[in-house]
Amino acid sequence: METITVEEQNKTALAREMMEKLVDRRVLTALEVCVRCGTCAESCHYYQSDPKTEHTPYYRAEQVRRVYRQFMDPVGQAFPGWFGAKPTTDEALSRLAEIAFSSCTLCHRCTFECPFGVETAEIMRVMRSVATACGYGPEMLVEIANAAIAKEENADLFRDIFLDQVKELEKEVQDKLGSSEARIPVNQKGARLLYVPLAGAHTIVPQAIIFNIARESWTLSMFDTANYAVFLGDITKAKRIAQRIIKEAEALEVQEVIITECGHGYTAMRWDAPKWFGHPLPFKVRNIIEVIDDYIRDGVLPVNPATNGEPVTYHDSCNLGRKGGLLEEPRRVLRAVVGDFREMTPNRLHSYCCGGGSGLVAVPEWKDIRMQAGKLKADQIRQTGAKTVVTSCDNCRFQIGELSQYYDLGVEVTSVSELTAKALV
Amino acid sequence: MAEEARQEIKADQKINLEGLLCPIPVVRVSQAVKNLAVGGILEATATDPGVLADIPAWARSTGNEVIAMNRDGKIITFFVKRLK
Numbered sequence: 076m077e078t079i080t081v082e083e084q085n086k087t088a089l090a091r092e093m094m095e096k097l098v099d100r101r102v103l104t105a106l107e108v109c110v111r112c113g114t115c116a117e118s119c120h121y122y123q124s125d126p127k128t129e130h131t132p133y134y135r136a137e138q139v140r141r142v143y144r145q146f147m148d149p150v151g152q153a154f155p156g157w158f159g160a161k162p163t164t165d166e167a168l169s170r171l172a173e174i175a176f177s178s179c180t181l182c183h184r185c186t187f188e189c190p191f192g193v194e195t196a197e198i199m200r201v202m203r204s205v206a207t208a209c210g211y212g213p214e215m216l217v218e219i220a221n222a223a224i225a226k227e228e229n230a231d232l233f234r235d236i237f238l239d240q241v242k243e244l245e246k247e248v249q250d251k252l253g254s255s256e257a258r259i260p261v262n263q264k265g266a267r268l269l270y271v272p273l274a275g276a277h278t279i280v281p282q283a284i285i286f287n288i289a290r291e292s293w294t295l296s297m298f299d300t301a302n303y304a305v306f307l308g309d310i311t312k313a314k315r316i317a318q319r320i321i322k323e324a325e326a327l328e329v330q331e332v333i334i335t336e337c338g339h340g341y342t343a344m345r346w347d348a349p350k351w352f353g354h355p356l357p358f359k360v361r362n363i364i365e366v367i368d369d370y371i372r373d374g375v376l377p378v379n380p381a382t383n384g385e386p387v388t389y390h391d392s393c394n395l396g397r398k399g400g401l402l403e404e405p406r407r408v409l410r411a412v413v414g415d416f417r418e419m420t421p422n423r424l425h426s427y428c429c430g431g432g433s434g435l436v437a438v439p440e441w442k443d444i445r446m447q448a449g450k451l452k453a454d455q456i457r458q459t460g461a462k463t464v465v466t467s468c469d470n471c472r473f474q475i476g477e478l479s480q481y482y483d484l485g486v487e488v489t490s491v492s493e494l495t496a497k498a499l500v
Numbered sequence: 501m502a503e504e505a506r507q508e509i510k511a512d513q514k515i516n517l518e519g520l521l522c523p524i525p526v527v528r529v530s531q532a533v534k535n536l537a538v539g540g541i542l543e544a545t546a547t548d549p550g551v552l553a554d555i556p557a558w559a560r561s562t563g564n565e566v567i568a569m570n571r572d573g574k575i576i577t578f579f580v581k582r583l584k
């Protein structure tokens with residue numbers, strides 16, 4: 076008989092408590108309806124790149140099902156051996172955490188191929204939450220989430236650094252536009268839009284060029300949209316990180332919050348935040364691509380596609396595309412701003428994950444896993460013959476940049492906003 | 501930070517983060533600091549202005565210290581001391 080320590084007992088109790096809390100009707104359906112037909116295997120980029128049983132969606136979900144049955148199912152509780160359920164020890168929890176964090180990017184592709192629509196990603200998301208609560212969340216993801224909270228707690232300290240940085244970037248925008256009138260407004264009460272960037276200049280300068288040319292009423296957020304607590308399944312922290320932007324938008328009385336090209340940041344604010352807070356947000360949330368698409372439709376951006384003459388392809392970020400529904404908007408913009416746009420196959424709802432989603436790019440130990448799981452994406456990019464890959468997510472951007480080096484693709488990776496700005500100046 | 505002051509800080513390890521975008525500079529700094537002995541100093545250069553706030557925020561939340569940060573054109577140089 077296995078010996079279980081007191082610490083393990085406490086973790087087991089916590090894991091049970093978390094599961095009871097998080098397994099709602101949607102997750103319960105995902106746990107119960109799988110008939111193990113195997114149809115979903117080919118839909119997963121991990122399996123496609125290395126066809127092993129452990130890389131199938133149903134294998135992963137099955138590991139969680141066993142724990143669920145041990146905890147929640149009366150038959151499983153009485154006869155754990157019937158379902159192969161084992162006592163939830165330190166080793167078992169650690170193994171489940173590894174499956175949930177490193178071997179599933181929560182891309183939801185398998186759900187679209189499953190005849191019953193089983194949401195394996197939602198099962199994995201619950202497992203991530205359980206693992207994080209029990210102390211098995213990847214350290215690096217925890218550190219990045221905590222740093223975002225530290226920025227909010229010390230907002231006064233970071234305000235001056237931020238404002239200095241904005242002044243520098245404003246000068247860059249003015250130089251590019253040849254106009255000293257160009258602005259990067261901050262804290263503009265009553266502006267129509269609050270634009271939320273990521274930490275880097277590539278998510279501020281091109282968008283500022285676009286907003287200035289479109290004569291938009293906008294203001295730049297003091298915070299960035301990244302919310303790594305989402306990857307951890309730590310909803311308490313995720314709410315705190317989202318709350319910074321919500322408070323800012325409310326104080327500035329903006330009509331819309333516009334999220335930069337960041338897959339998880341967009342889905343978190345647009346789809347998850349209203350659920351976390353239990354009410355709709357008092358402003359509209361859209362992605363910058365939707366705004367650029369409107370500008371192009373309305374003829375306010377004089378874009379010249381000849382500026383971007385090299386062949387370009389688009390990688391659908393799973394968060395923005397399959398989960399967020401932004402499938403045509405980036406394509407309409409790209410067709411307007413590049414001379415030679417080529418589709419990757421498959422694309423849109425059926426696009427494969429790049430292999431770096433859901434926080435994997437931030438954990439250095441998982442680079443080998445990422446490179447292997449991204450092989451399929453690398454092959455698809457190569458087949459397009461494109462010299463530039465556009466993607467609307469910084470995680471995908473980093474992963475595809477590394478895939479390019481690893482598989483010698485020789486491609487540049489950029490965003491819709493950057494190519495649009497390039498077609499303007 | 502004056503050039504003389506910068507030269508006075510003796511780093512135990514140097515890393516180049518130029519061209520890397522968020523959150524990778526934080527990831528690489530965290531990794532490098534963990535490889536230092538307590539009291540050790542890491543020197544890093546970066547180009548993403550996001551590090552100006554992200555590295556101090558990360559240091560604050562992990563109990564480490566940014567002892568100097570300097571910007572020279574596009575290049576940002578900073579020193580992190582491992583405190584625990």
Ligand code: SF4
Pocket residue numbers: 108109110111112113114115116132133188189190191192193
């Ligand atoms: S396709 Fe659906 S039902 Fe079939 S094994 Fe996969 S998850 Fe289960």
Ligand code: SF4
Pocket residue numbers: 118119120121131132135178179180181182183184185186195196428
């Ligand atoms: S959600 Fe994506 S990564 Fe996870 S099992 Fe399904 S296809 Fe694979």
